Amino acid sequence: MNSRENPIQARKAAALPTTENTAADERGPRVTSPAPTIPDARREAAPTARVVLTRAQFDQLRRDAELGATFREWHRRCLASESSKAISAAENWARIAASPTYAELERRRAQPGPMAGRRMDPDAVARWVATGYSNPQEYAA
Secondary structure (H helix, E strand, O other), rough: OOOOOOOOHHHHHHHOOOOOOOOOOOOOEEEEEEOOOOOOHHHOOOOEEEEEEOHHHHHHHHHHHHHHHHHHHHHHHHHHHHHHHHHHHHHOOOHHHOOOOOHHHHHHOOOOOOOOOOOHHHHHHHHHHOOOOOOOOHHHH
């Protein structure tokens, strides 16, 4: 398929960097990249130029980008650490330490509660569903 037939393919091909082997440059092939894209409204007014880099310059830019990514990750982790310290300083750790442990909760759940011995009264259930009260004296009041 010809790139003139498909504008998306043409746009992708223009955005990819290309390499050119030149006899004048003994350090390796040159990497060329098209100029940054400009919105359609200003495209005719702005001239387009190709940026030509040596392989060494391209490698240096890539190392700088990796260094920038490393710095951004380090900075993100510093901010997260500071936020974590601020959150832990704001928490009431005495209240958390006084809360029951999982073992204590399991022990409490194993013991029968105050409703354990009571039997279900179907009449009380029907009254509660009909009126919202299970005790007839509460309903009369």
